[in-house]
Amino acid sequence: MEAEQQPLVHEQGTAAPSRRQTAYATWKALRWLMSYVSRHKGWMIVGTSSAIAAAIIEIWTGSLIEQLTTQAEKGAGPIVLQIVYAVFVVILIGVPAKFFMSFGVERSSASAVQDMRNHVMRHIGKLRVSYLEKQHSGDVLSRINNDLQLIQQFMIRDLAQWFYHPLLFIGCFAYLLYLQWELMLYSLLLFPLALLVSQWIGKQLERLTEEAQANMGRMNVNLQDTLGGMPIVKSYLLSGMLSRSYQQLLQLTAQKKLAVKKREAWVNPLLSTLMISPIIFAVSYGSYLIYQGQLGAGELVAFLYLLNLCLEPLEHIPELITRTFEMTGALRRVSEIVEQPTETENGRSLPKVSAAPIEFQDVTFGYEENSPILRHVSFAVPEGKTIALVGASGGGKSTVFKLVCGFYPLAENQGEIRVFGSLIEGADPEQLRSHFSVVTQDSYLFSGTIAENIGYGREGAPMEAIIEAAKAAQAHSFIMQLSDGYQTYVGERGGFLSGGQRQRIAIARAFLKNAPVLLLDEPTSALDPESESAVQEALGILMKQRTTMVIAHRLSTVQNADEIWVMEQGKIVEKGTHEQLLQMKGMYAQSYYQEFTESAERREVSYT
Numbered sequence: 001m002e003a004e005q006q007p008l009v010h011e012q013g014t015a016a017p018s019r020r021q022t023a024y025a026t027w028k029a030l031r032w033l034m035s036y037v038s039r040h041k042g043w044m045i046v047g048t049s050s051a052i053a054a055a056i057i058e059i060w061t062g063s064l065i066e067q068l069t070t071q072a073e074k075g076a077g078p079i080v081l082q083i084v085y086a087v088f089v090v091i092l093i094g095v096p097a098k099f100f101m102s103f104g105v106e107r108s109s110a111s112a113v114q115d116m117r118n119h120v121m122r123h124i125g126k127l128r129v130s131y132l133e134k135q136h137s138g139d140v141l142s143r144i145n146n147d148l149q150l151i152q153q154f155m156i157r158d159l160a161q162w163f164y165h166p167l168l169f170i171g172c173f174a175y176l177l178y179l180q181w182e183l184m185l186y187s188l189l190l191f192p193l194a195l196l197v198s199q200w201i202g203k204q205l206e207r208l209t210e211e212a213q214a215n216m217g218r219m220n221v222n223l224q225d226t227l228g229g230m231p232i233v234k235s236y237l238l239s240g241m242l243s244r245s246y247q248q249l250l251q252l253t254a255q256k257k258l259a260v261k262k263r264e265a266w267v268n269p270l271l272s273t274l275m276i277s278p279i280i281f282a283v284s285y286g287s288y289l290i291y292q293g294q295l296g297a298g299e300l301v302a303f304l305y306l307l308n309l310c311l312e313p314l315e316h317i318p319e320l321i322t323r324t325f326e327m328t329g330a331l332r333r334v335s336e337i338v339e340q341p342t343e344t345e346n347g348r349s350l351p352k353v354s355a356a357p358i359e360f361q362d363v364t365f366g367y368e369e370n371s372p373i374l375r376h377v378s379f380a381v382p383e384g385k386t387i388a389l390v391g392a393s394g395g396g397k398s399t400v401f402k403l404v405c406g407f408y409p410l411a412e413n414q415g416e417i418r419v420f421g422s423l424i425e426g427a428d429p430e431q432l433r434s435h436f437s438v439v440t441q442d443s444y445l446f447s448g449t450i451a452e453n454i455g456y457g458r459e460g461a462p463m464e465a466i467i468e469a470a471k472a473a474q475a476h477s478f479i480m481q482l483s484d485g486y487q488t489y490v491g492e493r494g495g496f497l498s499g500g501q502r503q504r505i506a507i508a509r510a511f512l513k514n515a516p517v518l519l520l521d522e523p524t525s526a527l528d529p530e531s532e533s534a535v536q537e538a539l540g541i542l543m544k545q546r547t548t549m550v551i552a553h554r555l556s557t558v559q560n561a562d563e564i565w566v567m568e569q570g571k572i573v574e575k576g577t578h579e580q581l582l583q584m585k586g587m588y589a590q591s592y593y594q595e596f597t598e599s600a601e602r603r604e605v606s607y608t
């Protein structure tokens with residue numbers, strides 16, 4: 001018997017916001033949207049005034065038809081003919097009015113959504129690393145693609161209708177009340193029910209659509225994990241599991257969408273019936289009035305024409321309400337991103353007031369409150385020296401780098417970090433990071449050519465400088481052996497190159513940047529011995545005349561550092577040169593001899 005499969009995907013368990021919170025978030029998101037629309041108010045004014053004109057023209061046509069039937073009943077032939085001409089002229093005037101109504105609103109909306117997209121993209125570039133590390137890029141992508149698409153569709157397709165239909169309804173309604181108030185009120189007996197039903201359903205549809213959109217975000221996450229981690233997916237035979245979880249998400253999304261369609265399917269006939277009820281009431285009560293001699297047949301025909309005109313917007317308004325609720329859900333998800341605080345903008349400049357490139361003074365830091373990763377850490381990195389940070393995994397070495405780069409701010413009274421003597425808190429992040437070149441274990445290469453990837457080190461760098469940097473990084477000769485040389489496409493994340501080649505491109509980028517401080521986070525730990533020695537050689541040249549902090553696991557790679565600092569559970573517990581630390585016979589010495597013995601054993605095994 002097949003084992004019962006555990007669900008791989010669960011509905012998100014976060015507590016749903018209260019109605020008040022949702023209403024407030026919607027209000028804020030709509031104000032945000034309007035701020036973009038107001039930038040293109042010229043075309044919006046054209047669109048809305050044309051919508052008013054188009055509605056007036058429709059009502060005017062109705063009133064002419066009413067006069068036509070009244071005069072026809074009286075037998076006033078020449079006047080009837082004149083009114084027929086007038087009807088044609090008014091209908092013709094209505095054509096450009098409707099064109100400018102749609103075009104004006106669409107044009108303004110399209111520009112507004114484009115600005116919004118640009119703003120979201122710029123904002124993402126400025127978001128704090130602390131926020132981005134918590135999000136999955138697939139979810140952020142889904143908000144940019146799916147949600148913004150939904151907003152765009154609404155703005156371009158539906159917004160103009162929001163100006164036209166209510167106006168037409170109000171105008172016709174007022175005119176009909178003026179003509180036959182009693183008949184009008186009887187006709188609308190069942191009508192409030194239709195509005196209540198559509199509002200009630202609209203709210204449910206908003207919730208379901210928001211959930212479906214959130215699921216689509218999670219599907220994106222799943223897809224990205226599958227594509228991004230394909231070698232691991234294949235080697236660990238994960239594709240079945242991932243496709244099952246994708247299917248479950250797909251099923252959940254389909255369920256939500258089906259629930260939307262189901263509600264629409266039973267509510268639409270109900271609404272249509274409620275919508276047609278005024279006509280049925282008008283014909284019934286109107287016939288009674290004719291029978292009583294209180295109404296002419298022509299008057300009833302005109303009334304029915306106008307009533308039909310009045311009901312036309314009401315057929316569209318429930319659908320518009322539904323789509324508006326869908327749009328507000330998407331708008332809230334997008335605006336959540338732009339509400340996230342960005343890194344310091346217009347921060348202080350960072351003057352060089354001392355020679356110490358990096359100083360920590362009594363720094364305590366944790367990613368979560370009350371669980372410190374670094375505890376009262378103090379140190380100063382001397383200019384031009386190489387400091388190696390070593391220690392057990394999870395001790396906080398990479399966290400030191402993240403703090404130096406200003407990716408995470410320190411909480412109040414939790415110490416101070418200075419770069420060349422200036423406090424980094426509140427400093428301009430770009431100026432801060434201009435002091436550092438970072439090379440990590442798996443340096444990120446962008447989709448593009450080798451030249452472009454090296455060129456990212458300095459904007460606008462000429463080709464000669466790029467080649468110079470590649471030569472210094474010992475990368476020139478292997479680049480020249482590639483079919484397209486510097487124009488070789490590196491593939492997604494540099495997948496067309498070997499690990500050692502990728503690292504040398506990253507080092508060339510660092511050469512081009514020419515920053516005074518190097519932060520190396522295990523740059524050779526993922527390489528085979530041959531690639532490692534090529535990369536070590538390139539790094540050796542890069543480190544000359546620069547201050548370097550290097551994180552290393554293998555102690556054999558940092559013996560030549562000016563000082564080695566051992567980190568343990570968020571504290572620096574030993575400091576000294578390789579020899580001094582060995583003499584101390586502490587943790588470093590212990591780890592070093594252990595590594596030494598292990599590598600000797602490995603060598604023995606490989607010889608036998």
Ligand SMILES: Nc1ncnc2c1ncn2[C@@H]1O[C@H](COP(=O)(O)OP(=O)(O)OP(=O)(O)O)[C@@H](O)[C@H]1O
Nearest residue numbers: 133367368373391392393394395396397398399400
């Ligand atoms: N973005 C993050 N959010 C929450 N916790 C984190 C985050 N990054 C790291 N940590 C936690 O902080 C601790 C220290 O991590 P860090 O990467 O600084 O250690 P490390 O000494 O560099 O380890 P390794 O040598 O394995 O790279 C670990 O327990 C880790 O789980």
